[in-house]
Amino acid sequence: MRVLGLDVGSKTIGVAISDEMGWTAQGIETIKINEERQQFGLDRLRQLIDEYGVDSIVIGYPKNMNGTIGPRGIASQVFADMLNEQFGLPTILWDERLTTMAAEKMLISADVSRKKRKKVIDKMAAVMILQGYLDSKN
Incomplete structure (x- = not known):
């Protein structure tokens, strides 16, 4: 059982993968996308899935703090539907409130420079999203 974890933004997708047992999440990469041009990195995602x-x-699934769904949450729903249609795999939306902030704090506490944090923040957020999901299943 391998699960792919994604932190989807308008310019990048942070990517994480679970181990074969479904216990731990490991960051893989950050894929550049262009939401305005409808370029979502689907070819690269297919390569990783295979x-x-x-x-x-x-x-x-970025919900507002009061639990409502805003524009980014709707964009995540649309993206999940697109991936399900493209790849025929189950897609699960996972509440990601505060994961990017938590990833940022973790990187700051590890004394990672601002420039390096910018390069890995989305991948770290994907790890936190996926790990939260995996922990809820075990």
Whole structure:
């Protein structure tokens, strides 16, 4: 059971993968996308799905703090539907409130420079989203 975890933004997608047992999440990469031009990195996602033998996808679902769904949450729903249609894999929306902030704090506490944090923040957020999901299943 390999699960792909995604932190989807308007310019990048942070990507994480679970181990084969579904216990731990590991960051893989950050894929550049262009939401305005409808370029969503689907070719690269297909390569990763095939390479790792992924059987489901967890996508961060950014809800507002009061639980309502805003524009980014709707964009995540649309993206999840698109991935389900493209790849035929179950897609799970996972509440990601505060994951980017938590990832940022973790990187700051590890004394990672601002420039380096910018390069890995989305990948770290994907790890936190996926790990939260995996922990809820075990």
